[in-house]
Amino acid sequence: MSTPVLSVRDLTVDFATRRGPVHVLDGVSFDVGAGEIMGIIGESGSGKSVTAYAVMGILEHAARIRSGEILFEGQDVLKMTRRRRDAWRGRDASIIFQNPRTALNPIRSVGAQIADVISRHAPAPAAEIRARTLEALRQVRIPDPERRLRAYPFELSGGLCQRIGIAIALACRPRLLIADEPTTGLDVTTQAVIMDLIRSLARERGLSVVLITHDLALASEYCDRLAIMHAGHVVEIAPTAELIARPHHPYAAKLLRSVPSLVDELSQLQAIEGSLPDLRRTDLPPCRFAERCERRTAACDAGRLRLEPVAGQPSRLLACRNPL
Amino acid sequence: MTALLETRGLTRHFAMPRPSPFAPHQFLHAVDDVDLTIAAGEAVGLVGESGCGKSTLSRIVSRLLDPTGGELLLEGRRISDMPAARFARSAERRKIQMVFQDPTESLNPRFTVFNLIADPLRMLDPPSSAAELRRRVEEAATAVNLPLALLDRLPHQLSGGQKARVGIARALVVEPRLLVLDEPTSALDVSVQATVLQLLDRLRRERGIALLFVSHDLNVVRLLCSRIVVMYLGQIVESGPAQDVYAAPAHPYTRALISAIPTLRADRGERIKLEGDPQSPVSPPPHRCRFAGRCPIEQPLCTRTAPELRELDEGRRARCHFAGE
Numbered sequence: 081m082s083t084p085v086l087s088v089r090d091l092t093v094d095f096a097t098r099r100g101p102v103h104v105l106d107g108v109s110f111d112v113g114a115g116e117i118m119g120i121i122g123e124s125g126s127g128k129s130v131t132a133y134a135v136m137g138i139l140e141h142a143a144r145i146r147s148g149e150i151l152f153e154g155q156d157v158l159k160m161t162r163r164r165r166d167a168w169r170g171r172d173a174s175i176i177f178q179n180p181r182t183a184l185n186p187i188r189s190v191g192a193q194i195a196d197v198i199s200r201h202a203p204a205p206a207a208e209i210r211a212r213t214l215e216a217l218r219q220v221r222i223p224d225p226e227r228r229l230r231a232y233p234f235e236l237s238g239g240l241c242q243r244i245g246i247a248i249a250l251a252c253r254p255r256l257l258i259a260d261e262p263t264t265g266l267d268v269t270t271q272a273v274i275m276d277l278i279r280s281l282a283r284e285r286g287l288s289v290v291l292i293t294h295d296l297a298l299a300s301e302y303c304d305r306l307a308i309m310h311a312g313h314v315v316e317i318a319p320t321a322e323l324i325a326r327p328h329h330p331y332a333a334k335l336l337r338s339v340p341s342l343v344d345e346l347s348q349l350q351a352i353e354g355s356l357p358d359l360r361r362t363d364l365p366p367c368r369f370a371e372r373c374e375r376r377t378a379a380c381d382a383g384r385l386r387l388e389p390v391a392g393q394p395s396r397l398l399a400c401r402n403p404l
Numbered sequence: 405m406t407a408l409l410e411t412r413g414l415t416r417h418f419a420m421p422r423p424s425p426f427a428p429h430q431f432l433h434a435v436d437d438v439d440l441t442i443a444a445g446e447a448v449g450l451v452g453e454s455g456c457g458k459s460t461l462s463r464i465v466s467r468l469l470d471p472t473g474g475e476l477l478l479e480g481r482r483i484s485d486m487p488a489a490r491f492a493r494s495a496e497r498r499k500i501q502m503v504f505q506d507p508t509e510s511l512n513p514r515f516t517v518f519n520l521i522a523d524p525l526r527m528l529d530p531p532s533s534a535a536e537l538r539r540r541v542e543e544a545a546t547a548v549n550l551p552l553a554l555l556d557r558l559p560h561q562l563s564g565g566q567k568a569r570v571g572i573a574r575a576l577v578v579e580p581r582l583l584v585l586d587e588p589t590s591a592l593d594v595s596v597q598a599t600v601l602q603l604l605d606r607l608r609r610e611r612g613i614a615l616l617f618v619s620h621d622l623n624v625v626r627l628l629c630s631r632i633v634v635m636y637l638g639q640i641v642e643s644g645p646a647q648d649v650y651a652a653p654a655h656p657y658t659r660a661l662i663s664a665i666p667t668l669r670a671d672r673g674e675r676i677k678l679e680g681d682p683q684s685p686v687s688p689p690p691h692r693c694r695f696a697g698r699c700p701i702e703q704p705l706c707t708r709t710a711p712e713l714r715e716l717d718e719g720r721r722a723r724c725h726f727a728g729e
Contacts, residue, residue, distance in 0.1 A: 123593040124564070223680075237681050238454070267453040267620055269678045272664040276677070294593060297623075297666040324668055338594045340623040341667040346605050349627065352595035355563055 083154050084111035085256055085288040086135065086173075091148035093127075093134055101144075102359045104130050105312045106368075108148070109387055112256070115286040117279065119303035119320070121296055121335070125356050127312040128292045132258045135290075136175050137165050152256065171201040173256040174249035178264050180241035184233040190244045191217075191229030194251055201252045216247040220277060239270035243277070250281065257282070258290045263298070275302050297341050300324055308332045311356045311368035314387055317397040328390060328403040331369045367400065375402040406480040407441045408581055408614050409465065409500075414438040414484075415473035416460055420686055432686050434460040436638040437474070439713075442582065445612040447605070449625030449646065451661065452635035455682065459586055461635070462618045466502045466584040467491045479581075498528040501575035505587040507567035511559040518555040521545060521574045528578045544577035548603055565596035569603070576607065582614045583607075589624065601628055622665055626650045631719075634658050637685050637694040640713055642727075644720035654722040656701050676700060693725075701726060 093105040105127045112118045122128045133139045135150055137157065150157045152173060157165060177183035185193055194213045198204070204212070217225035220243040233241055242262060249257055259278060263271035279302055282289045293299050299306055300320050307317045308329065316329040327333040336342065337350040354372035357364060366385040370376045379401045390396040390403075415438070417431040435457045442448050452458045463469040465476065467488050476484035483496055491497060501524075504510035511520055521541045531537040542552055548569040559567055568588060575583055585604070589597040605628055607613050619625050625632055625646065632649045634642040634657065642655040653659045660676040678698050688694055693706040705725055713723040722728070 123595060239681070268622075268664040268666075269453060269660060271666075272675060273677060273679070276675075295666065296594070297668050300668050301666045335595065336668070338598045339668055340594075340597075340601075340621070340627055341665065341669065343627070346602060346627045349598040349601065351598040351602075355565075 084113050085153060086112040087151040089149040091134060092146040093130055094144045094146055096142045100360055103312060104359060108314050110307050110314055110317055112288045112290055114288055117282055117289040117291060117303045119291045119299035119306045120309060121293060121299050121306055122309035123294060126309040128309050129260055132260050132292050136169055170197055171252045172254050174254045175258040176245045176249045176262050178261040180238060180245045181233055183245055184241060186233055189230050189232055194248050197248050197251045216251040220247045238266050242274050256288045260292045296335060296339050312359060313368055313399060315399050319395055328398050329400045330373050330375050330404060333404055377402055408444040408479060409442040410477040411438055411440045413474035414464060414471050416464055417472050430687050433638045433688055438640055442614050442616060444614055445608060447608055447615040447617060447629040449629035449632045450616060450618045451620060451622055451625055456635045457638040458618050458635050462584050462586050462616060465616060466500050498578035499581045501580040501583055503571050503575050503583060503585045503588050506591050507571045510571060511567060513559050517557050517570055520570055521577050524574050525577045540577060544573040547576060548573045564592050565599060568592055568600050584616045586618045622662055637682055639694060639723060641723045654716055654727040655724045656699050657695050
């Protein structure tokens with residue numbers, strides 16, 4: 081296999097709080113190949129956004145990367161100088177955020193905001209920047225781009241704002257796009273249009289995409305592979321169809337049974353008992369799902385648990401001692 | 405049988421600011437001529453895109469907002485003549501209760517869970533003694549599976565699912581006949597959403613509380629509600645039994661809405677894409693279908709004559725010239 085575009089190895093992140101460190105990510109590892117759409121799925125608090133922010137280098141000050149590597153095309157971005165990383169972000173790798181309206185600057189026109197990114201990463205004469213800004217708008221299929229160039233975010237609908245967000249992210253033709261809940265808060269009809277756009281851009285340009293979402297149904301339609309996160313651990317990675325058809329990790333299985341689109345009766349819908357463990361604890365079991373799991377045995381508490389290939393299924397990775 | 409709640413031609417227009425005193429008056433048609441009936445113990449799902457007027461309708465139905473036209477009947481009695489401010493102090497207030505969208509923002513952060521639940525009771529149905537108050541608060545908490553140990557906590561000490569249950573408990577404590585729920589699960593994780601939906605269904609079955617469930621998630625509505633009402637730009641465009649509407653939507657907008665929902669099922673059909681944004685709800689042309697311009701099956705007729713909401717089958721209505729063909 082060729083070198084993955086993004087390879088996260090054993091990423092461990094703590095947040096410093098007044099009551100001691102919170103172990104937000106613990107040994108997170110995954111790869112994203114060229115042109116691949118990888119979904120990272122988890123409940124709120126599972127660490128999926130922290131993973132995205134760590135990759136982009138935009139974690140808040142309280143966060144400490146304890147260990148691990150983030151390899152972009154084989155190069156560890158954590159070892160880059162601040163200057164190089166600033167140049168890398170936005171040019172080689174970009175992110176789109178959850179709420180498109182708050183992610184944009186409210187007092188500058190959208191054209192100026194797209195032009196900012198282009199002039200920061202690829203300075204050029206004003207006329208050329210304008211042409212490239214228009215091209216960026218056309219690419220995300222915004223009707224009447226000349227007029228939209230002068231619009232302010234409040235004049236645009238949520239769906240259009242998110243397209244501007246995508247236009248900004250893709251203006252410098254990055255190879256990696258991280259989409260952090262890009263359609264939460266948008267209508268389902270708009271969601272479909274935005275997701276189709278992200279997918280077609282990925283296919284056209286061989287762009288690698290990390291789609292972060294809590295919506296398993298959405299991820300299953302658009303992603304090639306899924307990584308399931310729980311309490312700062314990646315518990316299972318598998319090709320989408322295989323994971324949906326046959327989850328190995330008990331948490332993944334439970335998550336699937338809580339999705340409304342899969343059942344016909346309300347009574348078939350199952351909630352997941354318990355809640356995420358307190359990540360400040362120092363006595364967390366090796367498997368952070370163990371305390372919510374019916375399949376827990378003594379083996380689950382013995383020694384460090386790693387994400388390992390499943391015997392006979394090299395495309396699947398799993399961190400569980402009592403898989404389904 | 406009298407319906408629990410009935411609206412006849414319910415309308416809410418908002419006057420738009422005018423650029424000059426000589427400019428013509430313009431009105432935003434948030435809710436236009438809505439007839440809606442909810443029977444006792446029935447769960448009705450109200451779906452549509454943001455801006456379609458579903459939240460405005462739910463606020464009128466719960467009497468937080470006055471309609472500009474039409475009438476609203478509760479158990480056969482007109483309650484729309486009374487201004488919202490006076491209704492808030494009337495004896496009818498407790499019969500219609502609301503559960504709001506974001507459980508974090510709709511709970512007073514300085515109130516304990518006990519006081520959050522006791523507050524509506526003190527206002528609307530003051531118990532005779534402190535012991536009686538405690539008994540009823542604890543009863544409401546138990547009904548929503550909220551551990552009594554949490555009653556002394558503050559909202560920030562609760563999880564999202566617990567906060568959602570507090571929101572339901574404080575609506576429930578005054579023994580309403582109708583719960584109006586505005587996207588009560590949209591801020592929750594799927595794993596928690598399941599519990600809240602099952603809780604609502606149990607309350608409906610055991611206590612005969614009717615539910616008006618406002619949501620954009622048709623998958624959730626399909627599971628909880630027996631009837632679906634679809635709104636587009638202030639109007640009802642389709643209504644009918646949930647399973648029928650879901651299985652064979654009659655209005656092109658409903659078809660697009662259903663096909664846009666992501667699903668894990670392998671047997672999903674072709675996705676109908678809706679390009680563009682809805683037309684403006686400000687002074688919509690009266691002779692034109694409001695879905696025209698985005699509609700995949702639009703004909704010249706659609707921009708000349710606005711379709712009426714007409715009956716297709718028993719209990720099944722759609723606002724489209726070509727529905728049922």
